[in-house]
Amino acid sequence: MSEGTHIEGLWAVIPAGGSGTRLWPLSRRASPKFLHDLTGSGRSLLRMTWDRLSPLVEDRFLVVTGAAHEDAVRSQLPMLRRDDVVAEPSPRDSMPAIGLAAAILERRDPEAILGSFAADHVITDVAAFHAVVAEAAAAARTGELVTIGIEPTHAATGFGYIKQGSGLDIEGAPHAHRVLEFVEKPDPESARRYVESGEYRWNAGMFVAGATTLLELLAEHHPDLVDNLRIIASDPRRMQDLWPSLRKIAIDHAVAEPAAAAGRVAVVPASIGWDDIGDFASLATILGRGKARSLEVITGVDDIVAVDSTGIVAADSGRAVAIVGLDDIVVIDTADALLVTTKERAQDVKRVVDELTGRGLTELT
Template sequence: MSGETSAATGDGTDEGVIPGFWAVVPAGGAGTRLWPVSRATSPKFLHDLTGSGRTLIQATVDRLRPLAGDQVVVVTGEAHAAAVREQLPGLPSDHLLAEPSPRDSMAAIAWAAAVLEARDPDAVLGSFAADHVVTGSEAFRAAVTEAVDVARQGFLVTIGIEPTFPSTGFGYIQTGRGLPGFRTACRVRQFVEKPDARRAASYLATGEFRWNAGMFVVRATTLLDLLARWHPALADGARLLARAPERHDEIWPTLEKIAIDHALAEPAADEGLVAVVPGTFGWDDIGDFRSLAGLLPGDEDGVIVVGDEEQVQAVDSSGLVVSESGRLVALVGVEGIVVVETDDALLVTTAERAQDVKRVVEALKAAGRTELV
């Protein structure tokens, strides 16, 4: 990998780039709750779901360039590598790591960490998912900058999002005492799985919990050394991949399939090795069509449209329409509806049942209708 950084400001300087910082963008998952727009062959990070004119992965890289310059690495599946290259034409070819098959987040991030460690043992990486939406660039920059400083002290650092409601769809981070010498960083007491509504409300009442957005900042060597304590074969395999890329197809299938939270963050937190920097910026993982509607401008009492607004006619109706086929969509007297139509599929549900869209994908898979998922 090239160690050169481009002009983060576009004026021939690298002002604002954090020295030694690399942004790693895992781009995986099928986004089954956003079917039929998001599919295995064209996952949500390849789509412009916010009407910004940039796909989610393009917006993610746009957000990270001012912090990392050209030091951005994307890890994605081989099936999506060509589309990622097309959408990110400025990404150096050796900054795209293509997975032969899904092995969950730990393998992807460990592979990137091993590649960076081989180049620079002092490199600090930040892992940021390709399909999240972030608002508030200055607050984001401040959080990442502090997280890098904390990571240089040997911590695995996560950026915790201030919860705005008692969500049952996110994991939580319980914060502990502050870290001396840092503005906002605290130790992490524990990571908590997605709670039920009662526990989520109790978490917010304490003021000690933050949403786990899956953002991790850590020295590449620290990540791999910590991983070696609990999953030595996975750490060894990742480092071997970096040393012997020609053996990639042989080594990759042997790597353990596990998420970074379970493999690393949770056991490290139990030993006091994890810190959290509070993120005060806006954040959403666009987990379903209800959350997508909440991100888009529009009248809550009317219909929000993603696509050609002229092809949607609504009478006394409210909800979300995602229109891709060019057909006319007419709504009459329906409230809180979600209509998503593509060339080969039509979804009709409600905002309240948006989380259950994944059950359609599961049923299609069970029926062998893989061409639709």
Template structure:
């Protein structure tokens, strides 16, 4: 394997509950802390293992909630304490990634950072590695770069990136400028995008010089930028950090980095993309989880759970079991069953997106004890 990249720092935003994976994913045990592929380790650990060859173990930072600090450090025992950046509450991706950029640029003015979600499934690692190394070469030239995924189907569940003209950068033979970002389309539009190879799925990965990223935030969201700089100035002073975070963090605007940085950068001709040739899934719902664990055998029943006790007969779909209960599944197709100690979900793959509605209903009825 190539050596780690000396000026590169990997950033893992580890937030979000993953409400479409309820009751498996909860506030105190979100999606990134689960083994959803049967690999024997969590998605967070899988993410760390992908990034370590690129950055080395001492140059990976995790941005996570205070409530998840202990779990993150258990999963990543090698992470330096100074590289765990704690949010007092969720403020969306611009705040999380911008905080990491503001802290790291003070420590290392010329650092290049790459942001990679803690809860995505990516295979194989060597193709991911190649894509990121190209993106870093592009970032050195002052561009903000993203990795786009070549669509495998006309999906309505993802945003899209439209490639524009080729970008000539040494070490990045596949680089292209981005014409625009496109919101999640309807099915007919998604079919058009799928037929047009210039459209890529937006996987939410961004690679940039930290100072370039911060300049983009300052240009488009100056108040948010000012708050991030104030936080960074106090961050490495243990006595000052807590009071400043408690005062400033809740005031930061909630906005995704796609809107605050990527879309304006694309419009200004400063956003580039590298097509990713690896398999990618954001495990957004149980339909996605079923596909990941069916191994191409659509008529089988996928089973997750270390001690799952499942009896199946001519059924397909997925069963996730966290109990000792015997579950019998007979003659049903595309079933989704999630069995936990205090909640049971039964639905189908077709209706998997509707699980978030159950979570919303539980909030409204005051049943936060199962969230």
């Protein structure tokens, strides 16, 4: 760990949930994308997340995951203590998960600064990421709810946006700005205007705040949720009976949007090589950075024969996969499912999962 990287009082919260339906059939409910090595690094996305956060927080981690994935998380992160992993009985979206982490940390350390970072994102410039988190923590110590706003590289319609206001005079956070509003995923023309204006950042869902500050902001609109989260934090035996009654809501809607409207959210702009691997097209871009058009292989290189073809392919079935004369193809071959599409239609893979679910074929999802 490099000297000066550690951030005193910062706790890393890693929400490890979701099923990554746009990465089916590699990612499934029983084995979501954060448990997989999708980048060829030899590490899962979850382990990569731990690796880049540990210099900042040392052993101050809290991973919130589904009960079905608890054993896999512990297996991939054996360095975590027993009470560093919290298992949700059922998915309730991001606010209950992060809110419970805040309630637990509030009891452990009343001065705790919580940094929430998803388990399934890719960040290539780790040094820049560390610098941005340090600024965010400094701003959070002044009572701000802080988000990290990714510098947009193109007019993406798959991300929400953050409108950036004037700069804030915060010691240790020279690049922090006021957030004017959070904007839902836009249409292509609106996305183009946002990027051209220079006033907007992508919303990557990364938040830094005092644990108590976050709960106080949440209590302004959802006091019952905060009460129940604090009860669970004080007596984990109450998880089973209280958790199903918690409102299913995202942190953006529960806290970030109303707090921004009240002028209580700051953003630290970041250029850190970020991607959320939302589909196979974005994964192909990550794997192919700096290369000419090519065929990117996720797994099964010895089983793949490609002739004059580009795109992305994975072979996990044990049989040979041959691709001839196709551009921007996506081929994912597993033991029980085969996906063939194009990078252009990668976002629509989720519709396959919806169709299979509708047919009752949940064992494939």
